[in-house]
Amino acid sequence: MKLQMTVIPVLAFGFLAAGCGGSDADLQLPSLGSGGAAGSGGAIESAGGSGGAGGSGGMNGSGGSGGVGGMGGVPAPGVLPVLVIDTQGNTIVEEVKVDAMMYVVENHDGTLKNIEVAPRTFDGPIGIEIRGSTSSGFPKKSYGVEIRDAVGQDTDAPLLGLPAESDWVFYGPYSDKTYMRNKLAYDLGRAMKRYQPRSRYAELILDGAYRGVYLVIEKIKRGLHRVPIAKVATDAVAGDITGGYIFKREAGSAQGGWFSAAGTPWQFHYPQAADILPQQTNYLKGYVDDFETMMAGPQFSDPATGYKEWLDVPSFIDFAIVQELSKNVDGYRKSAYFHKDADSDGGKLHMGPLWDFNIAFGNADYCGGAPTAGFIYLANACVDMQQIPAWWKRLMMDPAFTKELRCRWESLRAGAFSDGAMLAMLDEYRKATKEAEVRDHETWKVIGTKLWPNDYVGQTYEDELTYLKTWITERAAWLDANMPGTCP
Incomplete structure (x- = not known):
């Protein structure tokens, strides 16, 4: 099958420019299409696996070709796909999704100035809401997004190379200044060869305003490409009420x-x-x-x-x-x-599945x-x-439980959880987001500022990344010495 070009997404919600390196005049975007979920720029075959807990598709998490846990493909450094969203005058609120339009550009020159001439991989209506408990209070919001058809019903569509579904989370890292903690946890979980949310980095533009680096994440739900459990009976009398x-x-x-x-x-x-x-x-x-x-x-x-x-x-x-x-x-x-x-x-x-690691690590x-x-x-x-x-x-x-725990830990430390493997993941995330990070932190001036609940406050982005790398290797070493159980 053809593989989609592995550029990383820019989420665009209407567009423009704080800290983008160009003027409003430089960043003229076309109006959003009125079509349904199909992209107006021609379909690009998804690199995302269509089955089970498929591979994470490289450091940008674009899917994989099926199976469980593989990590194929690396994004082009510094080029993030664009999701352009126009709320058409609606105010985004919590818990109730408002109507909006969105198009997606994945193959572009990385300057954010020529989005209008790039092919679109999605163009259609969505519903959007503010999401998160503590994070909803941050200036940089996270969003729940539902893909919709022309009459406003939810419909499945592939997004950023990920398997087709209707429900997505656009997570806006704020107090995690590296942008990496959620993605690292999900990708480590996927390396364990079980379903965890796939994710891809992107930049977000909302109603003409540049909103920074985001992580597009599969929302936890039952489904062929999500949590693989049976559909619960809708008739509780005639059906099986024991699951899923x-x-x-x-x-x-x-x-x-x-x-x-x-x-x-x-x-x-x-x-x-x-x-x-x-x-x-x-x-x-x-x-x-x-x-x-x-x-x-x-x-x-x-x-x-x-x-x-x-x-x-x-x-x-x-x-x-x-x-x-x-x-x-x-x-x-x-x-x-x-x-x-x-x-x-x-x-x-x-x-x-695993969820919510922004204040971990x-x-x-x-x-x-x-x-x-x-x-x-x-x-x-x-x-x-x-x-x-x-x-x-x-x-x-329980000795039986801790024996399995210890053996599993030692096995993982010899592979995907080795220091080298984990640090390589962080390096790939950095390579993918390096150019966008400058724009993001010009927009959200959080570097050098203590935000809830930061323990460490670096004076540069590289300080923050070095702290994360040092912390995770020291933590893994402590677990090597102290993980309960004995593995024969």
Whole structure:
């Protein structure tokens, strides 16, 4: 198959120019097309894999050719595709997507001055909203985007070489001044050969204003190219109500979900709270209560009735490894996703996909997030923070679990999680974003400024990147010496 040219995206939401190196007159953009999801500039065959947890497609995460975890293709340095969005006078708000138009340019000269003559790989209507909890308060916003057809219904379309879907996240790195922490976590997770969100860097332009470097991320949802679980029955009487489900542990509130009998806040994700049927709600609540009771009970490690009968253990191990390597202060307590197969597909409870690492990898000045020593699953002495579920500590006390954990860690350290491999990933991210980083940090003057919750404040971008590189190698070395378990 033909491969798409691996330039990195510019997200353009209408266009123009703070810190772009040109005047408004230099940056004249054509009006947005009125067509549907098809690109007006001719289709470019996607380099993104169409199956399963396919490769991350190189450091720009453009997909891969199928299978799981491969890393083919490297972006042209410094050239990011452009997404141009025009809200047509609508104000973007939280939780309700407003109508807008978007076109995408992936092959251009990198100056952001000649977008109008470049072919488009997407041209059509979208819905857009502000997203994020803490991040929604940052000046540089993140957005949820839904691809729509000509009559306003959601429709699947490939975006930036990624497999076709309707729902996307345009994440705007702000307090993570390297732009790398989320992408690194997702790509490390994909190297473990299981589904994690694919992502690509881009620059964003919104209603005539340059908005900087963004990361386009697959939204977590059920689907052929996303979380591979069965579609839950829409008829709860005739159908199978045992799965599939996606739900998450979220801090502090059961809005859109429930509190379990153990007092844990959970939120529905698939089906959403507005769509889940009463019988499905009752089943899932009962299942979670039974799971937490088992984990708190004296037989939790029993081979026949304990956690091994309930959990897809390798997914829990991989989740823990990424949380511990990144020392993610939120990792076990919020944005912690689970998915459950239908009983006819095995019925196991899986951890993941991974989500939200912008304050990980040494970027948090609280809850023990900055020092490279110490386990984050034990970090419960944190003010105003939801407690980490006690069953993580129980799992870490079980010799069978820690043996698998240790062996998995050692295997990964010999490959994708070696110092050399991880530093090479960071170098490729830097190569991909180097030119755009200058524009971004001329627009958002955050270098040298302490933002919530930075522990380290570098005086240059290179300072920030050096800190991240040093932190991750020191953290991995500490885990080499302290990861629990013995691998024969």
